[in-house]
Amino acid sequence: MMKRKIVNFKVNGESREVLVESNALLVNVLREELGLTGTKYSCGTGQCGSCTVLVNGKPALSCLMLAVAVDGADIVTIEGLAKPDGSLDPVQEAFLDHSAIQCGFCTPGMVIMGRDLLNKNSNPSESEIQEHIKGTLCRCTGYTSIVRAIKSCGK
Amino acid sequence: MITVNTRILKAEFEYFTPNTIQEALHLLDQYGSDANVIAGGTDLLVQMKNEVISPSHLINIMKISEMSFIKAEEGWLRIGAATKWHEVVEFCAKDRKYTALYEASCSLGKVQVRNMGTIGGNLCTASPAADSAPALLVFNSQVKLTSAQGERIINLEDFFKGVNLTGMAPNELMTEIQIPSIHNGMGSAFMKITRVGADISKISCAVALERQGDICASCKIAMGAVASVPMRIDQANRIVIGKKVDASLVEEMGKKVSEEINPITDIRSTAEYRRKTAAILLKDVFWKAWHRAGEDR
Numbered sequence: 001m002m003k004r005k006i007v008n009f010k011v012n013g014e015s016r017e018v019l020v021e022s023n024a025l026l027v028n029v030l031r032e033e034l035g036l037t038g039t040k041y042s043c044g045t046g047q048c049g050s051c052t053v054l055v056n057g058k059p060a061l062s063c064l065m066l067a068v069a070v071d072g073a074d075i076v077t078i079e080g081l082a083k084p085d086g087s088l089d090p091v092q093e094a095f096l097d098h099s100a101i102q103c104g105f106c107t108p109g110m111v112i113m114g115r116d117l118l119n120k121n122s123n124p125s126e127s128e129i130q131e132h133i134k135g136t137l138c139r140c141t142g143y144t145s146i147v148r149a150i151k152s153c154g155k
Numbered sequence: 156m157i158t159v160n161t162r163i164l165k166a167e168f169e170y171f172t173p174n175t176i177q178e179a180l181h182l183l184d185q186y187g188s189d190a191n192v193i194a195g196g197t198d199l200l201v202q203m204k205n206e207v208i209s210p211s212h213l214i215n216i217m218k219i220s221e222m223s224f225i226k227a228e229e230g231w232l233r234i235g236a237a238t239k240w241h242e243v244v245e246f247c248a249k250d251r252k253y254t255a256l257y258e259a260s261c262s263l264g265k266v267q268v269r270n271m272g273t274i275g276g277n278l279c280t281a282s283p284a285a286d287s288a289p290a291l292l293v294f295n296s297q298v299k300l301t302s303a304q305g306e307r308i309i310n311l312e313d314f315f316k317g318v319n320l321t322g323m324a325p326n327e328l329m330t331e332i333q334i335p336s337i338h339n340g341m342g343s344a345f346m347k348i349t350r351v352g353a354d355i356s357k358i359s360c361a362v363a364l365e366r367q368g369d370i371c372a373s374c375k376i377a378m379g380a381v382a383s384v385p386m387r388i389d390q391a392n393r394i395v396i397g398k399k400v401d402a403s404l405v406e407e408m409g410k411k412v413s414e415e416i417n418p419i420t421d422i423r424s425t426a427e428y429r430r431k432t433a434a435i436l437l438k439d440v441f442w443k444a445w446h447r448a449g450e451d452r
Binding site: 005022023024028044049059061064071113135 | 160161169170
């Protein structure tokens, strides 16, 4: 049995302390220990982007991150994008308005990538959006409406 | 086919987070071949999930602040091995002289991977398809390998020994990448071919050259995914060196490149495809670098 370690980090603005084994992956700690099941596990090998969360403000793959390695980090998951009163982020609203969701499995990762791009570039072009979400796969192939939804948030 | 559960990491290991290079070297000295250094983890954790490697000790170097820096000084661009790719991209976007490195870093993986992965990690994984390798090779880059016993600097060319194999001893840590400064009249470019955007390269190519009017004063070529290591091409490039460059000369160089490489057939491409593509890719990359070298700075 491996030695467990205490890890402290902020998740969606709240300080959390979890006791994890060294080989625990961030995606599983978020989903199973903290009940934040919005973050999805899909390929587990860094190809699909479904498990994307913001780590210190930057999108990263929680399936390829040891929980012990994010000690001290500030993490935002899809649950943290909505405001405390429950109102959605404009990117989430846009996904609803543009029906940019089919099965919904890639959506948390897509929304986070859209938010990240808009934080850096308030009016991204279609090709800039495509480039930014190219590592986040949608197998219902709803890319057209996803790109349209993100684009509609530009100003 | 073995099915691996990639949801979890089955491997068990002791985990360390040194804060200084000294601490890391001490751990490496102690655990050597039973230990693996982990940086961004984007390659290593995949290998561990797939049970390709199973280290009993894992040394995370991402808390070592002295390993993350980019400094241009005294004829060198020095990059700490634990510098993340997004930082390399941001630096190169400002200082566009290292164009091939800029293009390689922008194309590497995807946004999420560039936020996690490091320049040293890309090199130490020693994938023949590592995107940074051809760009760093054409700039004559060196790497600094440090151990508790001292440090040595070797040419990147001599660092790669085979697929996932390097010339690094088990107790050594790559601490720095050193790239000679770029001077006026030099031009470089990098391109790669992938099936879809964020894929691993089928084949990649970098060129760095010096131009004096229509004469090519020097030309360095390196390619990825065409041999067991990222490969310096050192025959074909001689065709243009010291010559007045024209289309037929570059055509000839392309042909020579496809003979010089040693590609295999794998899940991404056939050897034949790689040979044919190499000639065309080389021409495209060469002309890009050539035109850039001709621009006034």
